Amino acid sequence: MARTKEFDPDAALQSALELFWERGYEATSLTDLVEHLGIARASLYATFGSKRELYLKALERYGEQSDTRIVEELSQPGPALPAVRTLLRRFADEATCDDLRRGCFVTNTAVELAAHDPAAARRVGESWQGLETALVSALMRARAQGELPAGRDPVALARMLMVLMQGMRVVGKADPGPGRLRDAAAQALSLLD
Template sequence: MARTKEFDPDAALQSALELFWRRGYEATSVADLVEHLGIGRASIYATFGSKHELYLKALDRYAESVDPRLFADLSGPGPALPAVRTVVRRFAAEAASPQERLNGCFVTNTAAELGAHDSVAARRVESSWDRLETLLLAALVRAQAQGELPPERDPRALARMLLVLLQGVRVVGKASADPARVRDAAEQALSLLD
């Protein structure tokens, strides 16, 4: 007879996400996971696989929680350009927030820590960025079609610029104690949409 799990795998995955997000991949040992999740090493391996597999599952969970909010923000009815501006300003405000800035963005953290030498993690990061760029592009194309964005603007180039800005805001916000730095950068980028 198979033994039933004595823990909630979904709650354990969420706890692992929070630990990896706060500490990073390299700084989180399996012993740290055992202590933080409150489950044995064998249970972690049996349920999630290796530490690396658990990290990737946590990264996927993070993306699943962030993407619907961005989709809702950028795909709603009505004027599109105010929605883009709201998203950019929210990223800047979160990056400047003392509470939020310590963790940063899990995807951006992964890119900085693992992107150069972990092709599987890099593909996950790239996929997340592709989704964000696509959402921004769709909103900017809609804004242009509705007359909110001048016809000479290139929506694809603007979407890419905003993607890079948003990721940069996350990195700078995490390390800088000056909230004006990220807010000013966001406002300058938004001026390109006028």
């Protein structure tokens, strides 16, 4: 007779996500995970595989939560530019108000692992491509609705915004003073006029 799991794998994955997000991959040991999740090492391996596999699953979960929210915000009917402006301001505000200085889990992964872990780099790239695609779509709608001047390139603007937003997350981890981030956001927003 097979044993039933004595823990909720979904809740454990969410808990692992929070721990990895707070500490990073390298600074989180298997012992930390076992203690934080409250499960046996054998159960962790049986359910999630290795530490790396658990990290990649946590990164995927984070992307599903974060990326879905952004796509929904940018694809609402009606004027598109207000949603783009709100998103950019929110990125600046979140980077400024992040008392734990966690930043963005995807951006953290890019900085810590992407250069030497192809699977992590692929997941980071997928997340960033999704953000860029959502921005391009919103900006194309804005141009078609007359909100964005006809001479503006939605693809180039989306790429610039995506890169700026990820940069805000990095800067916010090191120097979360509001002036720098809000000034950068304001300058980027001026390109949408």
